[in-house]
Amino acid sequence: MAAKKIKALVIVESPAKARKISGYLGKDYHVMASMGHIRDLPANASEIPAQIKKEKKSWASLGVNTEEDFDPLYVIPKTKKKLVKELKEALKNSEQLILATDEDREGESIGWHLTEVLKPKVPVKRMVFSEITKKAILEAIENPRELDLDLVAAQETRRVLDRLYGYTLSPLLWKKIARGLSAGRVQSVAVRVIVLRELERLAFRSGTYWDLKAVLGAKTGNQTSFDSQLITVDGKRLATGKDFDESTGKLKEGSKVLLLKEEEAKKIQADLLKKDWTVTKVEKKAQKRNPSAPFTTSTLQQEANRKLGMTARDTMRVAQRLYEDGLITYMRTDSVNLSGEAVTAARKCVEGRYGKDYLHPTVRQFSSKSKNAQEAHEAIRPAGTEMKTAEELNLTGQQNRLYSMIWKRTVATQMAEARLTFQSVTITSGNCEFRSTGKHVDFPGFFRAYVEGNDDPEAALDDQESALPPLNENDQISCKELDAIIHETKPPARYTEASIVRKLEAEGVGRPSTYASIIGTIQDRGYVRKAGSQLIPTFTALAVSRLLEEHFPNLVDLNFTAKMEQTLDDIATGDAERLPYLNKFYSGAEGISEQVKKHEETIDPRKACTLNIDGIEASVRVGRYGPYFEKKKGEENLTASIPDSIAPADLSNDLAEKLIEEKQKGPQSLGMHPEEGLPVFVMNGPFGPYIQLGEVVEDGPKPKRVGIPKNYDYSELTLNQALSLLTLPRRIGHHPVTNKVVNAGIGRFGPYVLHDKVYKSFGKEGTFEHEGKVYDVLNVDMDTAVEMLKQAKRRSAPTPIREIGEHPEDKEMVAIFDGRYGPYVKHGKINATIPKDHEVESVTMDEAVVWLEAKAAKMGTKKTTKKKAAKKKAAKKKAAKKKTTKKAAAKKTPEKKAAKKKAPAKKKAAKKTAKKTAEKSTEKTTTKKTAEKTEKE
DNA sequence: CAGTGAGCGAGCTTCCGCTTGACTT
Numbered sequence: 001m002a003a004k005k006i007k008a009l010v011i012v013e014s015p016a017k018a019r020k021i022s023g024y025l026g027k028d029y030h031v032m033a034s035m036g037h038i039r040d041l042p043a044n045a046s047e048i049p050a051q052i053k054k055e056k057k058s059w060a061s062l063g064v065n066t067e068e069d070f071d072p073l074y075v076i077p078k079t080k081k082k083l084v085k086e087l088k089e090a091l092k093n094s095e096q097l098i099l100a101t102d103e104d105r106e107g108e109s110i111g112w113h114l115t116e117v118l119k120p121k122v123p124v125k126r127m128v129f130s131e132i133t134k135k136a137i138l139e140a141i142e143n144p145r146e147l148d149l150d151l152v153a154a155q156e157t158r159r160v161l162d163r164l165y166g167y168t169l170s171p172l173l174w175k176k177i178a179r180g181l182s183a184g185r186v187q188s189v190a191v192r193v194i195v196l197r198e199l200e201r202l203a204f205r206s207g208t209y210w211d212l213k214a215v216l217g218a219k220t221g222n223q224t225s226f227d228s229q230l231i232t233v234d235g236k237r238l239a240t241g242k243d244f245d246e247s248t249g250k251l252k253e254g255s256k257v258l259l260l261k262e263e264e265a266k267k268i269q270a271d272l273l274k275k276d277w278t279v280t281k282v283e284k285k286a287q288k289r290n291p292s293a294p295f296t297t298s299t300l301q302q303e304a305n306r307k308l309g310m311t312a313r314d315t316m317r318v319a320q321r322l323y324e325d326g327l328i329t330y331m332r333t334d335s336v337n338l339s340g341e342a343v344t345a346a347r348k349c350v351e352g353r354y355g356k357d358y359l360h361p362t363v364r365q366f367s368s369k370s371k372n373a374q375e376a377h378e379a380i381r382p383a384g385t386e387m388k389t390a391e392e393l394n395l396t397g398q399q400n401r402l403y404s405m406i407w408k409r410t411v412a413t414q415m416a417e418a419r420l421t422f423q424s425v426t427i428t429s430g431n432c433e434f435r436s437t438g439k440h441v442d443f444p445g446f447f448r449a450y451v452e453g454n455d456d457p458e459a460a461l462d463d464q465e466s467a468l469p470p471l472n473e474n475d476q477i478s479c480k481e482l483d484a485i486i487h488e489t490k491p492p493a494r495y496t497e498a499s500i501v502r503k504l505e506a507e508g509v510g511r512p513s514t515y516a517s518i519i520g521t522i523q524d525r526g527y528v529r530k531a532g533s534q535l536i537p538t539f540t541a542l543a544v545s546r547l548l549e550e551h552f553p554n555l556v557d558l559n560f561t562a563k564m565e566q567t568l569d570d571i572a573t574g575d576a577e578r579l580p581y582l583n584k585f586y587s588g589a590e591g592i593s594e595q596v597k598k599h600e601e602t603i604d605p606r607k608a609c610t611l612n613i614d615g616i617e618a619s620v621r622v623g624r625y626g627p628y629f630e631k632k633k634g635e636e637n638l639t640a641s642i643p644d645s646i647a648p649a650d651l652s653n654d655l656a657e658k659l660i661e662e663k664q665k666g667p668q669s670l671g672m673h674p675e676e677g678l679p680v681f682v683m684n685g686p687f688g689p690y691i692q693l694g695e696v697v698e699d700g701p702k703p704k705r706v707g708i709p710k711n712y713d714y715s716e717l718t719l720n721q722a723l724s725l726l727t728l729p730r731r732i733g734h735h736p737v738t739n740k741v742v743n744a745g746i747g748r749f750g751p752y753v754l755h756d757k758v759y760k761s762f763g764k765e766g767t768f769e770h771e772g773k774v775y776d777v778l779n780v781d782m783d784t785a786v787e788m789l790k791q792a793k794r795r796s797a798p799t800p801i802r803e804i805g806e807h808p809e810d811k812e813m814v815a816i817f818d819g820r821y822g823p824y825v826k827h828g829k830i831n832a833t834i835p836k837d838h839e840v841e842s843v844t845m846d847e848a849v850v851w852l853e854a855k856a857a858k859m860g861t862k863k864t865t866k867k868k869a870a871k872k873k874a875a876k877k878k879a880a881k882k883k884t885t886k887k888a889a890a891k892k893t894p895e896k897k898a899a900k901k902k903a904p905a906k907k908k909a910a911k912k913t914a915k916k917t918a919e920k921s922t923e924k925t926t927t928k929k930t931a932e933k934t935e936k937e
Numbered sequence: 938c939a940g941t942g943a944g945c946g947a948g949c950t951t952c953c954g955c956t957t958g959a960c961t962t
Contacts, residue, residue, distance in 0.1 A: 013956060036956030045949060061951090079958090106955050159953075166952025174950065184952045320957090332955085513954055525951095623942045630942080639942060667940090685939030692939085705939065748938060817962075824962070831962070 006030050008096035010127075011087065011114055013107065016324050017132065021100070024134045025141070030090055034101065038084055039074040039113045041163055047075050062167050064160050066593070070582045072160055076117065088118055096123050098144065103128040104376035105572065108148055109155035115147070131339040131378060154572040157581060161185070161564065164586050165555065168596050169548070175600065176608040177543055177622060182525050185564070186510045188548055188556050190518055191527045193503055194495050195537045195545040201649035202613065204491035205249030209239050210265035214434055215481035216277065216427065217469075224469040225480055228427055228434040233258055233268065241489045249489070265484040272429050277477035280433070281426035288419055291412040291446040293336040293366035294379035297512035298505040300331070300406070305498035305533070308401050312497050312516035318398045319380070326383055327393060328406055332512040333377035334505075336366040338413065342381050346414040349387040353411075354448055360416050371508030372565040381410040408450035415446035423468050427477055438468035491649070494534040509561045529644075536647045539611065539620055539627035547608050551599050555592070618656040629656045638664060641684075662715075667692070671719040673726070678703075680722045682714055689714035691722045709751045709766030711776050724778050729754070733782045735789075742785050744777050751777035753785045760788045804845050814848050827852050 007028040012018050015033040022031040041063035042048045052060050052073065065071040076084055091097060097120045099111035115124055125144035129136045162185055169183035212230035217223045230238055239257040244250065251259055260268075295303070297316075304315040319331035329342075338346070343363050350359045368375065382388065382403070390404045423438040441447065495503070497519055504510045510518055519535075522528045527541040537545075548556045570576035586593050610630075611620040618631035620642065627642045640663035646655070662668075662684075669679040678694035693704040706725050708714045729745030735755055742755040751762040762768050767776050770784040780788075802816040807827055814827045816834070824833045825848045832851040834843060 015957070034956075035958085037954070038956095040954090041952090044951080061949095102955085110955065155954090162953045164952085168951095170951035180950050182951045186953065324957095511954060513956080517954090521952095621942075625941055628942065637942095641940085641942090663940095683940070687938055690939065702939095707938085826962095833960095833962095 005093050005095050007094070008098045009087075009090050009094035010098045010100050011111075012100045013102055013110060014330075016326070017330075020132055020326070021137055024137045029098075030094060031100075032087060032090060034087070034110055034114060035080070035083060037106070037110055037113065038080050038087075038117060039076050041072055041159065042075050043077065047077065048073075049075065062163060064163055066164075066586060069579060070160050070164075070586070072156060074113070074116075084117060087114070091118055091120055091122070094122060096125065098141070099124065099126045099147070100128070100140075102376040103130065104374035105151055105155045105158070105568070107376060108151040109159075112147055112149070112152040130337075130376075131341065133339075133341060148572075150574045151572045153578050154568040157571055157578040158564070158568055160578075160582060161585060164582070164592060168586075168592055169552070169555075172596050172600060172603075173544060173547070176547065176603050176605045178540065178609075178624070180525070181540070181544060182521075183544070183548060185555075185561060186504075186514065186518055187521050187525075187527075188545075189507070189509050189558060189560070190500060190504060191522055191537065191541050192545045192549065192556050193558075194500065194522075194528060194535055195541050197492060197495060198537050198542070198648050200246070201491040201494070202651065204246050204649075206491070207244040207249035207251075207489045209244075209487050209489075210260040210262055210484055211238055211240075211487065212265060212269055212272075212432075212434075213483050213485050214479055216434075216436070216477050217480055218471065219476040219478050222469040226436050226438070226468050228425075228436040230268075230432060231426075231435045232433040233260075234431045241487065244489045246489075246491070262484070262486070268432065269482050269484045272432060273479065273482055275430040277427055277429040277434075277479050279425060279471050279473055279475040279477060280428040281424075282471055282473055283424040285422045285424070286419065286442075287422060288417045289445070289447075290417050291364070291415060291450065292409065294338055294381055294410050294413050295406055296334050296336060296368075296370070296379060297332050298334070298370070298501050298515060300380055300402075301501050301515055302498040303405060303409075304402060305496065305501075307405065308398070309533075310398065310402070312501060312519055314398070315402065316516050318402045322399060322403055322406075327395075327403060329379070329381055329383050330377045331380055333375075333380060334368065334370055334373040334512050335375040335377055336368050336379045337375065338365070338381060338410070339378050341385055342378065342410070343414065345382075345385045345387045346411050349411055350414050354415070358415050358445065358448060360414055364413055366413070370505050371562055372569075379410075380406055382407050387411065412446040412450035415449060416443070418445035418447045419443040425468060425471050429479070436468055438466055439464075440467040441465050494536060496533045496535060500535060507558050507561065508565060509558075531647075539622050539642070539648060542611055542648055543609055543622045546611070547603070551603070552592075552595065613651060616651060616653045616656050618653075618660060620651070629660055631656075631660055640664075643684075643688075670717065670722050673723065680719060680726070682708070682717055682722070684714075691717075691725055693726055706746050707750065709746065709762065709777055711766040721778075728777065732780065732785050736782070736786065742782065742789075744780050744785070746777060753777075753780060753788050755785070755789050758789060760791060762788075802841070802843075804843060804848055808845070808849065814845065814852075816843065825851060 008030070010018075010021065010025065010029050010031045011034050012021060012031065013034055013036055015035070018031045018033040022029070025031060045053075045061070048060055048063065057065075057067075059066045063073045063075075065073065097115070097118065099114060101107040101110045101114075111126060124147075126147050127140045127144045129140035166182065166184045169188075170181065173181040173183055214228045214230075215225050216228050217225040232238060236256070236258040239251060239255075239259045243252055243255050243257050243259075245252045251257065293299070300319065301312040301315050304310040305312065310318070316331065319328065322328040323331050343365075347359060347363070366379075387407070387410070389407060390400045393403070395403050419442040421440045421442055423436075423440065425436045425438075427434045427436065493499075500519065501515045504515065504518065519528075522541075523530065526538055527544065528535050528537055530536070545556070554560060567576060567581050571578055571581070583591075585591060588594065609622045611622070613620060618629040618638075621628055621630050621639075625641070626644070629638075629640045629642060631638045638660050640656075640659040642651075642659070667681040667683045669681055671680060672678065673680055673693055676693060681692045681695075683690055683692050687707065689708045691706050691708060696703060704726060706728060708717065708725065712721060725746070729743045732742045732744055732753070734740065735742050738756060740756050742753060744751070744753050746752070747759075749761055751766055752759045753762075754760075762777060767774050768780065768784060768788055769775075770787050775781070775784045804814045804816065804825070806812065807814050810828075812828055814825060816825055817831075824831045825843065827848070830852050832848075834851070
């Protein structure tokens with residue numbers, strides 16, 4: 001027996017790493033992956049052991065025994081049970097256990113948990129390495145060390161603190177604001193940062209100013225024209241955007257600049273057109289630029305977002321593939337360090353590709369600027385020693401683009417600095433001075449490979465040459481054009497995925513593995529929505545942020561995490577203890593536990609949900625069905641919903657008054673339908689404005705309704721337009737090719753054209769442009785419809801490869817189809833993949849039924865974990881329904897009620913999709929997705 | 938697909954960091 005044993009079981013965190021290391025270590029070693037943490041605090045009620053639950057301890061739901069030294073209750077989650085069993089099996093046949101998890105706080109902890117769970121009876125060693133090369137691995141295995149229990153304690157402190165923070169503050173929010181909300185050390189700060197920016201925008205007052213822009217050229221010699229900007233008048237500097245006070249829209253107090261109004265600007269313009277123009281000053285300044293550090297997770301996400309328009313989540317998904325294929329190094333890292341192997345490869349590549357002149361004379365190394373970098377991995381770079389390009393690797397699509405970016409950035413790090421000359425020329429005319437600036441790239445250096453992107457799309461890239469023609473003092477200039485231009489100061493920009501990741505990293509909040517999910521969490525909880533690339537906070541976020549700021553200011557302070565990290569560092573070095581720190585945080589009069597209890601009694605939930613905004617008479621309230629305005633008028637309490645598309649910074653008193661008035665007036669009849677004799681109403685529902693013909697009658701059929709396409713302003717809709725919309729769907733004619741009928745109508749997802757069961761939606765604005773003309777559902781002609789239908793993806797109904805027969809229970813057909821993931825059996829809505837060891841031809845009905853049942857059961861369990869956001873929205877809807885269904889129960893026939901109950905899942909999904917479609921209507925990149933979704937339904 | 942702003946009330950919602958499958962047909 002003993003002879004058959006292998007030398008050691010080596011455990012790392014990721015399978016890709018395991019494969020690579022296994023190759024270096026050979027057959028004597030068995031390398032396995034832990035897939036991250038194998039144990040954790042119970043995530044929810046279902047993970048708390050029954051025993052503990054029964055005891056009804058006050059701390060049971062925390063999973064941390066706050067009565068006894070904050071002893072954590074660790075459980076192995078369901079998803080990890082199988083893996084743990086496999087690890088135990090493997091350990092039985094090993095003479096040694098080697099923990100080769102990452103060399104950081106979490107990695108050390110994973111190693112410790114492994115020993116706790118596997119309870120090895122053989123010697124245990126800890127090995128660490130910072131690059132995965134054969135040499136480094138063999139060296140590491142010869143020089144093992146012990147587990148660092150102080151580092152493990154630091155991780156546990158972090159874990160427990162985050163749990164105490166999140167699981168004591170969140171319930172307070174459920175009680176005071178809305179169920180399902182959450183607070184956390186990271187997310188609450190992220191939300192707060194976004195909210196503060198929105199409040200700045202809300203308080204922002206725009207100012208305007210005028211200036212002059214000239215197009216000039218020398219009178220002799222090189223007469224290339226160049227732009228010039230008015231800088232001073234009578235020696236007084238002209239006002240620009242930064243001279244304005246953001247809260248008033250006026251010039252900052254005491255500023256000595258000149259603010260031009262329209263008449264003055266135009267007067268100067270007229271004046272100067274008659275005057276001579278002379279160069280009075282020429283300045284040149286040389287500057288050098290150095291390449292940026294190689295990518296970390298955070299900078300990769302930022303650049304991919306700016307340059308490739310990818311979300312943080314997309315970026316990580318694509319990077320994961322590149323990593324698994326062995327093309328890049330690990331993608332979750334906070335280190336800017338390049339290994340010796342990488343530097344050598346990059347330098348060789350630079351020399352070969354661009355020549356010696358482009359090589360930086362010495363090796364360039366970078367040091368991390370991020371606040372609490374743990375640097376367990378390298379920077380993100382092309383793997384190996386070859387520095388192959390994306391083309392050489394035959395990459396395509398997003399993989400190609402992301403890899404190329406990584407390649408360029410890495411190679412650029414070893415390239416020579418770029419040398420630039422900046423020119424600044426002053427041109428005088430009359431009592432005015434103009435300035436032109438230019439830039440000349442003397443030597444491009446690393447620009448040849450890589451230039452960092454910018455958040456501001458208008459900002460010129462560094463490598464762009466924008467040199468002025470040669471100019472000397474006293475040169476005579478001719479003015480070719482002179483324009484007076486109005487400028488408006490703009491509010492500070494909203495955060496994007498890129499800028500919020502940058503901000504969080506700069507503050508040391510969050511980790512490489514979490515940046516992408518933070519953005520997901522704050523959206524799932526309904527704190528933030530995305531409009532294009534902007535992250536817009538909801539009114540809920542404003543209310544939650546205010547509550548936390550008011551009552552727990554230190555917890556949502558930007559420095560909270562940084563301070564925590566200092567303590568954790570002390571714990572890791574053995575200079576501090578976990579217990580006093582956690583005690584101070586949780587227990588005692590100032591501890592979070594007491595504070596929450598106190599505020600539970602004192603905070604008035606009505607007030608917590610009410611936002612009073614300067615300059616707006618009505619209050620904004622966060623209600624169960626979304627935000628609404630509320631205003632007292634005598635005895636009456638007037639309310640009006642705030643549409644989803646309205647951002648907090650868009651609020652104004654006029655808007656509030658308008659919405660309240662509209663609501664109070666009730667549905668407005670545009671007039672009578674000439675044939676039906678019924679009034680035509682414009683109404684506003686959860687899916688936006690719609691037209692209704694006649695009123696709701698008890699026991700009668702539902703009145704005809706039709707949504708108003710986005711290209712019509714519902715508040716200015718005419719009776720004729722409404723009547724036209726009510727006639728939909730309309731027949732456009734017969735398709736010239738198939739001779740089948742083509743119709744135009746409005747469905748759940750808005751206006752569409754329909755031909756032979758193929759739908760094509762009008763664009764996000766409800767219009768379609770064809771040969772320079774804009775069409776919508778009312779005026780679309782056959783020519784345009786044919787063009788639109790060409791763009792529709794035809795989805796022919798899939799044909800089964802084999803029909804097995806009728807299902808024994810409901811007699812519905814069970815058949816085999818060929819899908820993207822191999823053949824599968826289909827019965828109704830349930831699809832189950834056929835196991836690999838079965839032939840399509842030999843599948844029996846009995847087998848198929850077993851697979852289908854297994855799949856159905858699986859789907860049942862999945863729902864609870866996955867569709868969190870959907871669940872929340874659904875719950876809201878359900879709650880909303882309650883009253884109406886109860887009241888309306890009498891009106892509805894029993895069959896109708898039953899039908900409603902039967903298909904709730906489908907309804908929810910459809911609603912969600914519809915909502916998304918509406919929400920994302922402004923987003924360029926998702927139009928395609930929306931179209932796809934539309935078709936699926 | 939369509940209007941709400943409130944309660945009868947069991948048990949539950951929730952954190953941050955590590956990681957990949959499962960899975961989309």
